[in-house]
Amino acid sequence: MSETVTSTQVHGGGATADQIVSVDSATNQHIQVRINRGEAGEIEGRWEEFTVPLAKGMVVLDTVLWVQAHQANDLAARWNCKAAKCGSCSAEINGKPRLMCKTRVEDFNLAEPILIQPLQTFKRIKDLVTDVSWNYRINATIKPFTPRQDREWKWFQHDADRAQEMRKCIECFLCQDVCHVLRYQTEEKPQFAGPRYFVRTAGLDFHPMDGAERLEQLADEHGLGLCNITYCCSEVCPEHIAITHNAIIPEKERVVDEFHDPVKKFIRKIQKKK
Amino acid sequence: MKQTLTAHVGAPGFGKTERRDAWWLEPLLVVLGFATFVAYSTWAAFQVSNYSYGPYLSPFFSPYIRPDWWPANWSTAFFVLWIPGGFRASCYYYRRAYWRSLFASPSACAVSEPKRDYTGETGTIARWLPILHRWFLYLSLIVLVWLWIDVVKAFDFDGHFGIGVGTLVMLINVALLSFFTLGCHALRSLVGGNARCFSCAPGGNARYGMWSFVSKLTQRHKLWAWFSLFSVGLTDLYIRLCAMGVLHDIRIV
Incomplete structure (x- = not known):
């Protein structure tokens, strides 16, 4: 026809x-x-x-x-x-x-x-x-960009690459849809922001001139630990943002860096003694 | 931030999906791959002989540790294997693989899972995985140095430089293990990923260089994870078969 x-x-x-x-x-x-x-x-x-x-x-x-x-x-x-x-x-x-x-x-x-x-x-x-309005309510809870005052505003392209990848997000919410943490919990969802908002947080955290600290919010309020890195969010992203590789895992590692790294703990102890 | 948000998806049940592709194939292959490796490595680890041949030493037994008090009929592999075992068990790629394949959480994207009381990586044991991974990374880097020393020794045939097929097998194995270990996500964060601004951080250019190198390996972490897993097993098998007289190691140089 x-x-x-x-x-x-x-x-x-x-x-x-x-x-x-x-x-x-x-x-x-x-x-x-x-x-x-x-x-x-x-x-x-x-x-x-x-x-x-x-x-x-x-x-x-x-x-x-x-x-x-x-x-x-x-x-x-x-x-x-x-x-x-x-x-x-x-x-x-x-x-x-x-x-x-x-x-x-x-x-x-x-x-x-x-x-x-x-x-x-x-x-x-x-x-x-x-x-999909629930997503916008989660978005509103993220600490916004907070410019650093202690440093000259000068950086290079390679400093901005990581943040720019996160800014490619078009908010289609396919990652939120496929994420099993949100998908298979009926009625009451867990305390979990979802991959879209780990992307947004990473985009802020990797901005060279951002000064806000979001690790505690990520770990507690936004439930980063609930993610078991199945990579489904990365698989469905139409903008090919490496969500798990470049947003979620680096944020999980920043939590380990800050609170649990054995070598860093040792170095901090020595520095305190001095 | 409790959220009430009724989804379309009703009560979960294993394997509920509208997907029409062979979504079950990858978890099945992962289970078969893991089972093959675990069965062989467990058997090999319990062996008390045939783990070395000429200048070659099986990676399961390196670094070679045998205290005087250790019974002669007990394998020494267990002094070492817990390190690479722990490193792989806590690795981000392997976590993805076993969360999907062994725990069906979920088996594949947009395929429902069997249980509802999901805790992810906040459970009693699972919450330690990222932390343990950092510890095991440091230990694995030490083991990796030893494996490279073994490769150097594999060029030494009774005081003379030589290259046998076993030398090349060990060299390929340690290269693959290096690609896997140096592509670790924890290392990626450690060398530079945790810096917000590379050019503002102390040693920023060097850190950016290291981060870029590790990032290239990290992008293929799955590939290196599988290649190195099987290369370790096959290297042990090659040395074992040579030691048993089943294979003859050919000297190239």
């Missing part, structure tokens, strides 16, 4: 569903997508299957938008830039947390329906849209 362009409306620079399935890009193939739908607070939801015309280069978000435009006008889905930079279209596709706009349909076995679910860690608002 091929469609002609019926709309010139462009959302955030991306093409509309009809533009994607255009005369130029349409193939004769159709694919099945199975979307998990539900109202606010529904946990299991219901699966609805749709047949969508396949277009070359199609991403999963295109299939959702096509369904929205042609078969289920009340289907709720959050998206904005369609360029993998706004972090809005996070979902679980064939069971894996991904950005819908960055996941190509052709990467899947098209003989089977593609499963599209909302993020499983957060409460559903409607269909594929979840309430």
Whole structure:
């Protein structure tokens, strides 16, 4: 089935569903997508299957938008830039947390329906849209950037590299979604900030001119010790931030450095005696 | 900061997922890899002979320690093996591997786990892992120096310089062990990672250089962890088979 362009409306620079399935890009193939739908607070939801015309280069978000435009006008889905930079279209596709706009349909076995679910860690608002506001409340608890007053404001690129990696985060919350500490604890979540906020904290802690101390907050209030370094957060990050390698483990090691390193303890004792 | 946040995921149960790929393959391979190594190394550690051949010494028995009071029919491997054993057991990569494969916590990303009373690395034993890792790092660096000394000795054939296949086997093994040990996350923090600003810290350029070097190895920590694990076992096996007369060590030089 091929469609002609019926709309010139462009959302955030991306093409509309009809533009994607255009005369130029349409193939004769159709694919099945199975979307998990539900109202606010529904946990299991219901699966609805749709047949969508396949277009070359199609991403999963295109299939959702096509369904929205042609078969289920009340289907709720959050998206904005369609360029993998706004972090809005996070979902679980064939069971894996991904950005819908960055996941190509052709990467899947098209003989089977593609499963599209909302993020499983957060409460559903409607269909594929979840309430991620809890994350912003955690964010507000982090000690903000506190400029040092005791040093000249001069540093080099290699001093800023580590902090800059953390600043690539687009807040898609895929890492929060996949993190099993948050994901499989029902009702009451543990006292745990989650990988996104270890990234933010590391971005501040590795800023060459930041002077705030966040180790106690990390260890206690933000529950760094609950992380058992499964690397799942790193695996799903669309910005390829090495979350475990470059944020979580360095922060865990800073805790050891500060409080438990045997050689450092010995040196500190000698320095105190002097 | 108690949080009430009802998730979509209902009551947990092992292996609940919508994933369609072979998510179970990696944990299965890890279990098989661990089981193979643990079975062989335990057997080898209990052996009281065939751990050396000519100038070669099995890495399981290095540094070679045999006090006078130690019974002749008891293996000396246990003086040493607790150090690399502890270093690996507390290593960040191995922790990832066994949390996933042995404790199913979780077995794979977005795959549900069997129990709910999760404490992560705050439990009675697990909370010591990062701390113990730092201690075992210092001890492992000492053992690593000894292993390099063994490699130097492996070039000495009765007072003459020589190279045998065993020399190369030992050299490759210690190189892989060095890549693994020097790529340790704790070392990465120690040499420079704990500095907020490299150029502002005392010795900042040197620390940045060391941190960059260690970081390159750390990025491949998983690879070095597995390669070095099997190279240690295979080096012991090679020396043991030579000592048993099953293999003939070829002199290259």
